[in-house]
Amino acid sequence: MTLMILDLIGIFFFAVSGSLLAARRNFDIVGSLLLGSLAGLGGGVARDLIIDQGVPKAFADPVYLLPPLLAAGLVFTHALGVQRYRRTLLVFDAAGLALFCVTGTLTALQAGLHPVPAALLGVTTAVGGGLLRDVVANEVPQLFNPRGVYAVPAMLGAGLASGLSVTGLFNPAVGIGVAVLVFALRILSLRYGWRIPLAGRTVASAGD
Amino acid sequence: MTLMILDLIGIFFFAVSGSLLAARRNFDIVGSLLLGSLAGLGGGVARDLIIDQGVPKAFADPVYLLPPLLAAGLVFTHALGVQRYRRTLLVFDAAGLALFCVTGTLTALQAGLHPVPAALLGVTTAVGGGLLRDVVANEVPQLFNPRGVYAVPAMLGAGLASGLSVTGLFNPAVGIGVAVLVFALRILSLRYGWRIPLAGRTVASAGD
Amino acid sequence: MTLMILDLIGIFFFAVSGSLLAARRNFDIVGSLLLGSLAGLGGGVARDLIIDQGVPKAFADPVYLLPPLLAAGLVFTHALGVQRYRRTLLVFDAAGLALFCVTGTLTALQAGLHPVPAALLGVTTAVGGGLLRDVVANEVPQLFNPRGVYAVPAMLGAGLASGLSVTGLFNPAVGIGVAVLVFALRILSLRYGWRIPLAGRTVASAGD
Numbered sequence: 001m002t003l004m005i006l007d008l009i010g011i012f013f014f015a016v017s018g019s020l021l022a023a024r025r026n027f028d029i030v031g032s033l034l035l036g037s038l039a040g041l042g043g044g045v046a047r048d049l050i051i052d053q054g055v056p057k058a059f060a061d062p063v064y065l066l067p068p069l070l071a072a073g074l075v076f077t078h079a080l081g082v083q084r085y086r087r088t089l090l091v092f093d094a095a096g097l098a099l100f101c102v103t104g105t106l107t108a109l110q111a112g113l114h115p116v117p118a119a120l121l122g123v124t125t126a127v128g129g130g131l132l133r134d135v136v137a138n139e140v141p142q143l144f145n146p147r148g149v150y151a152v153p154a155m156l157g158a159g160l161a162s163g164l165s166v167t168g169l170f171n172p173a174v175g176i177g178v179a180v181l182v183f184a185l186r187i188l189s190l191r192y193g194w195r196i197p198l199a200g201r202t203v204a205s206a207g208d
Numbered sequence: 209m210t211l212m213i214l215d216l217i218g219i220f221f222f223a224v225s226g227s228l229l230a231a232r233r234n235f236d237i238v239g240s241l242l243l244g245s246l247a248g249l250g251g252g253v254a255r256d257l258i259i260d261q262g263v264p265k266a267f268a269d270p271v272y273l274l275p276p277l278l279a280a281g282l283v284f285t286h287a288l289g290v291q292r293y294r295r296t297l298l299v300f301d302a303a304g305l306a307l308f309c310v311t312g313t314l315t316a317l318q319a320g321l322h323p324v325p326a327a328l329l330g331v332t333t334a335v336g337g338g339l340l341r342d343v344v345a346n347e348v349p350q351l352f353n354p355r356g357v358y359a360v361p362a363m364l365g366a367g368l369a370s371g372l373s374v375t376g377l378f379n380p381a382v383g384i385g386v387a388v389l390v391f392a393l394r395i396l397s398l399r400y401g402w403r404i405p406l407a408g409r410t411v412a413s414a415g416d
Numbered sequence: 417m418t419l420m421i422l423d424l425i426g427i428f429f430f431a432v433s434g435s436l437l438a439a440r441r442n443f444d445i446v447g448s449l450l451l452g453s454l455a456g457l458g459g460g461v462a463r464d465l466i467i468d469q470g471v472p473k474a475f476a477d478p479v480y481l482l483p484p485l486l487a488a489g490l491v492f493t494h495a496l497g498v499q500r501y502r503r504t505l506l507v508f509d510a511a512g513l514a515l516f517c518v519t520g521t522l523t524a525l526q527a528g529l530h531p532v533p534a535a536l537l538g539v540t541t542a543v544g545g546g547l548l549r550d551v552v553a554n555e556v557p558q559l560f561n562p563r564g565v566y567a568v569p570a571m572l573g574a575g576l577a578s579g580l581s582v583t584g585l586f587n588p589a590v591g592i593g594v595a596v597l598v599f600a601l602r603i604l605s606l607r608y609g610w611r612i613p614l615a616g617r618t619v620a621s622a623g624d
Contacts, residue, residue, distance in 0.1 A: 022407040029407055031359075059259075117478060138343075144451070198439070199444060199448030231614070269533070344547065
């Protein structure tokens with residue numbers, strides 16, 4: 001139950017990021033709803049297909065459609081800052097990332113996956129929705145933006161969630177603590193422009 | 209059986225749209241077959257993965273490969289208007305959209321989904337193949353083109369198909385009537401440049 | 417067992433292609449690992465979702481994570497030629513294609529698919545990882561590059577693997593022979609710029 005509520009909140013965060021991107025790209029209100037749905041529900045649908053536990057939750061229970069509807073409405077009515085959309089988008093994206101790396105890992109463990117693949121699936125859930133959002137909108141994914149770290153905090157959060165669950169130390173408060181840590185690392189990395197080494201050393205030294 | 213025939217016709221329509229896009233982008237004949245297959249079969253494979261009823265139909269029965277082969281052949285031999293490819297592409301895309309929002313919803317209801325997610329899956333089936341086609345060919349998806357409406361007629365068609373099925377009023381003739389309505393709305397929206405409000409109001413007023 | 421080893425080698429080949437592309441695009445080391453994982457594991461995950469035999473192997477057994485880790489490390493330390501990355505990328509991509517069209521087809525046959533869809537799924541496995549890699553990195557997919565042939569050797573390899581298996585003539589040595597043939601055809605087609613007819617004849621004559 002707690003897991004479902006955290007999942008719905010994470011869906012809302014990512015849906016806002018999708019609807020904000022739609023607003024920036026001058027998509028219409030239905031495009032906003034669809035891009036928000038893809039961002040919010042895409043990672044979880046991929047996760048549910050992989051754990052093979054029947055129909056993905058987003059298609060089994062209509063309640064999963066409410067967060068994207070709410071997000072598209074809030075963006076349309078400017079309850080959320082479309083003017084400073086880029087900063088707002090990154091904050092909501094970071095919040096979704098932080099929740100999903102935890103909830104995705106727990107869902108995978110509950111489905112019986114080995115702890116290492118469960119953490120991998122948590123990372124997939126966390127980065128999947130944002131990746132789909134950016135690919136479909138023809139943007140270079142945030143995931144591959146070398147300014148700031150994106151996957152690293154999600155890996156840390158998923159690894160912590162998996163490790164603490166396996167050792168019996170996990171509870172809802174711990175899970176929220178892990179999510180807050182992931183969120184803080186992501187936001188700090190953007191604020192201070194943290195970088196990690198580039199994929200190839202020569203190219204790295206040329207690029208810096 | 210009727211459902212399968214309508215599905216195969218819808219696959220053919222979307223496959224033509226994919227092969228026409230391949231022709232415009234100067235892909236070769238095999239690229240045409242592959243992009244047509246992705247456009248024609250992609251939405252249905254996603255639907256079948258989500259309803260979790262075994263191997264997706266496109267991979268269970270070789271007959272599903274015939275529409276993309278036919279489409280690539282017709283585009284190659286210019287039996288279909290490659291010269292006016294853009295208009296032809298949009299007409300075939302609209303016809304596929306109209307059929308798939310109905311057949312996708314019915315398939316989902318038959319698999320036991322709740323009527324609301326069934327309509328959502330019908331929309332996913334209808335817009336999925338075209339979305340994959342455009343994303344893979346590195347185009348901004350038709351789905352997000354604010355000129356004309358795309359998802360709205362599909363939502364209307366899927367909602368009607370779901371509602372009429374649940375209330376026992378659905379039969380094949382009604383289904384074809386719903387598809388004709390969806391097709392007409394899509395084509396009229398392109399002809400007269402119908403628009404719906406943009407995702408964010410300020411951006412909308414700036415854009416108009 | 418042989419099948420799993422060949423699968424892991426194919427994953428490594430595609431993972432190198434993804435990590436090399438990440439290096440060229442100045443993604444960081446984690447982006448390299450993720451793009452390599454997507455290229456290496458994406459085709460097989462799609463295949464496993466379609467054959468519907470439980471959790472995809474890449475998420476069921478941590479050993480599947482080793483090839484992408486190795487690939488990202490080798491690209492980072494320049495053990496593989498980042499300087500001549502494009503040629504190196506195409507060679508590794510061709511090697512992955514050659515192995516996956518064989519292993520993908522065999523996996524599909526073992527799951528009970530009809531020989532024709534099994535070959536289709538082999539082709540999907542072979543071209544899927546590279547397609548995801550290119551789409552996510554916002555490149556026009558190699559699959560649609562009209563210089564050289566890409567899908568044709570994979571179709572030949574998958575068709576041979578399926579036909580030889582059904583007629584009882586398949587064994588590991590034959591499988592490796594088929595993969596070598598596919599690899600040779602792909603490399604020769606790049607070396608000599610082989611082309612096949614374009615998707616639409618008029619456009620073809622204009623383009624040549």
